[in-house]
Amino acid sequence: MWNSxxxxxxxWGIVPVLVFLALWEIIAxxxxxxxxxxFPPFSTVMVEFYNLAASGVLGDNxxxxxxxxxxxxxxxSIAGLVxxxxxxxxxxxxxxxxxxxxxxxxIPALGWLPxxxxxxxxxxxxPITIIFICSFFPVLYNTVTGIKNxxxxxxxxxxxxxASDIKILTTVVMPLALPNIFTGFRxxxxxxxxxxxxxxxxxxxxxxxxxMMKAESLIRIDIIIVCLIVLAVMCLSFxxxxxxxxxxxxxxxx
Amino acid sequence: MPSIKLEKICKYICRDVELEISDRELxxxxxxxxxxxxxxxxxxAGLTDYEGSVLFDRxxxxxxxxxxxxVGYLFQDLFLFPHLDVSANIAYxxxxxxxxxxxxxxxxAELLQLMKIDHLAERYPRKLSxxxxxxxxLARALALSPRVLLLDEPLSSLDTQTAKYLRTExxxxxxxxxxxxxxxxxxxxxxxxxxxRIAVIQEGQLQQVGKPEEVFFYPINEAVSDFIGxxxxxxxxxxxxxxxxxxxxxxxxxxxILPDDGSPVRRIALFPRDIYVSEVRPPGPEVNRYQGVITAxxxxxxxxxxxxxxxxxxxxxxxxxHIFEDMDLSVxxxxxxxxxxxRIKVY
Numbered sequence: 001m002w003n004s005x006x007x008x009x010x011x012w013g014i015v016p017v018l019v020f021l022a023l024w025e026i027i028a029x030x031x032x033x034x035x036x037x038x039f040p041p042f043s044t045v046m047v048e049f050y051n052l053a054a055s056g057v058l059g060d061n062x063x064x065x066x067x068x069x070x071x072x073x074x075x076x077s078i079a080g081l082v083x084x085x086x087x088x089x090x091x092x093x094x095x096x097x098x099x100x101x102x103x104x105x106x107i108p109a110l111g112w113l114p115x116x117x118x119x120x121x122x123x124x125x126x127p128i129t130i131i132f133i134c135s136f137f138p139v140l141y142n143t144v145t146g147i148k149n150x151x152x153x154x155x156x157x158x159x160x161x162x163a164s165d166i167k168i169l170t171t172v173v174m175p176l177a178l179p180n181i182f183t184g185f186r187x188x189x190x191x192x193x194x195x196x197x198x199x200x201x202x203x204x205x206x207x208x209x210x211x212m213m214k215a216e217s218l219i220r221i222d223i224i225i226v227c228l229i230v231l232a233v234m235c236l237s238f239x240x241x242x243x244x245x246x247x248x249x250x251x252x253x254x
Numbered sequence: 255m256p257s258i259k260l261e262k263i264c265k266y267i268c269r270d271v272e273l274e275i276s277d278r279e280l281x282x283x284x285x286x287x288x289x290x291x292x293x294x295x296x297x298x299a300g301l302t303d304y305e306g307s308v309l310f311d312r313x314x315x316x317x318x319x320x321x322x323x324x325v326g327y328l329f330q331d332l333f334l335f336p337h338l339d340v341s342a343n344i345a346y347x348x349x350x351x352x353x354x355x356x357x358x359x360x361x362x363a364e365l366l367q368l369m370k371i372d373h374l375a376e377r378y379p380r381k382l383s384x385x386x387x388x389x390x391x392l393a394r395a396l397a398l399s400p401r402v403l404l405l406d407e408p409l410s411s412l413d414t415q416t417a418k419y420l421r422t423e424x425x426x427x428x429x430x431x432x433x434x435x436x437x438x439x440x441x442x443x444x445x446x447x448x449x450x451r452i453a454v455i456q457e458g459q460l461q462q463v464g465k466p467e468e469v470f471f472y473p474i475n476e477a478v479s480d481f482i483g484x485x486x487x488x489x490x491x492x493x494x495x496x497x498x499x500x501x502x503x504x505x506x507x508x509x510x511i512l513p514d515d516g517s518p519v520r521r522i523a524l525f526p527r528d529i530y531v532s533e534v535r536p537p538g539p540e541v542n543r544y545q546g547v548i549t550a551x552x553x554x555x556x557x558x559x560x561x562x563x564x565x566x567x568x569x570x571x572x573x574x575x576h577i578f579e580d581m582d583l584s585v586x587x588x589x590x591x592x593x594x595x596x597r598i599k600v601y
Binding site for chain 1: 301319321325326327329331333336338346347350378380394395397
């Protein structure tokens with residue numbers, strides 16, 4: 001009984017969403033809100049979704065955003081992972097870099113935008129760099145924390161078993177730090193989407209964010225909502241991908 | 255397997271520790287927590303820097319890092335790698351030393367069998383019981399056929415039954431492998447059962463090193479005596495079998511009835527906590543019951559210790575606080591002492 005309920009669970013999550021969409025449709029159709037253009041029903045939004053997709057506008061902008069997120073996120077994460085590992089493992093390096101990282105980490109990624117607009121100019125490198133910064137620091141921070149949190153006694157055990165430092169790092173410390181590292185990835189995977197939209201709204205002429213700003217100037221609320229839906233789905237799926245990977249890699253032993 | 259020698263070891267609380275352990279010997283390092291036992295193990299394993307010298311088979315190993323000392327170390331909290339299954343935990347050292355794939359497989363199978371944990375090969379540590387973890391950790395420590403085995407309170411986290419069982423096994427295993435072993439514990443009974451020799455350590459100082467009976471019957475100073483429970487040691491002048499499995503030992507003015515196992519008794523250890531104190535003459539036969547006068551009363555952490563003069567002997571007896579408070583005891587008062595027959599230790 002319990003087992004069958006549990007298996008149903010993911011499916012049941014869709015019910016509140018359907019209720020929400022139905023209410024949305026009804027309220028919009030009943031003209032309960034002032035002014036017709038301000039609140040299009042769900043069906044209208046879906047039709048617009050189809051139109052945008054069919055014309056290729058949505059696809060072009062979506063892939064522009066996706067490419068930026070993927071490149072920036074991968075580069076930032078790898079850099080964060082490498083520097084974080086080095087800092088977590090080498091105490092001296094940590095002592096040297098920690099004050100700098102502590103100062104830079106709290107700056108919101110978008111805070112860099114004006115500076116980068118002047119340094120880099122308005123081109124593809126701008127959003128990628130923003131995403132890089134947005135991913136780099138949290139991944140770095142979580143990697144350092146993860147590595148430092150590994151009980152030193154595991155390292156001592158490995159030493160008595162004849163393992164070299166590099167072997168200990170790769171076979172004991174990194175695997176045990178994975179849960180922490182993945183927390184960093186997961187948080188940043190969603191965050192990257194939030195940041196790219198904001199950056200595109202302010203400074204870049206293409207991408208989902210830019211599409212939203214154009215829709216705003218044309219008072220196309222339906223298009224704005226389409227973009228928001230795309231954004232919600234992408235944030236969620238990126239986070240879920242990392243949740244899945246984390247489970248895959250650590251659930252066996254945790 | 256090598257002998258081990260420590261020369262003028264200094265680190266933290268440890269001051270000028272000198273200790274020699276023979277080949278194939280099982281030495282128990284006995285002392286209260288904070289005495290420096292684990293520190294000494296870490297020094298021998300090379301996990302910490304120190305002053306002084308460690309010698310394996312008369313060769314100085316001070317310059318060797320932990321990974322080159324060929325020491326098997328069982329940590330108190332085991333620290334099985336949680337992300338590796340039992341086989342991989344055992345194989346860890348072999349892989350680190352780049353043994354061949356087949357060699358590793360063979361050795362792991364051998365150890366699984368030796369420790370009787372074949373059925374656990376693919377489990378992860380979080381799914382193991384305390385005793386099973388212990389076996390895996392020991393197998394891992396033995397995998398590289400170390401020259402020296404260091405065991406840090408290996409059984410302290412287990413329930414009494416499992417600990418007892420594993421203790422026997424551990425001792426047999428040590429004999430079978432003939433591996434020079436240092437076993438750290440704060441438990442007297444464990445020390446007595448396991449040790450070829452016991453080294454009593456307190457506040458970083460080695461107090462006494464000797465066979466268990468030497469430590470129990472000839473404690474070298476008050477510190478050792480106190481630690482092993484401040485036994486009253488009586489010298490026997492003569493002993494005489496009374497038949498029916500009992501004998502009578504004469505120790506000065508006291509006659510003591512003991513279980514008779516056929517061998518003569520030279521010394522008797524009476525532990526203060528195994529002596530009952532009564533204000534009135536106890537009922538029953540006048541056997542192992544003595545009249546005496548309290549000469550001193552000293553409060554201890556978990557009870558009260560009385561010094562009672564019985565004839566020419568001064569015996570120590572201990573009472574729990576609540577019992578002491580129910581009695582009306584003071585210096586100069588007459589009391590009766592009763593010995594618990596089965597708790598008398600002889601040598």
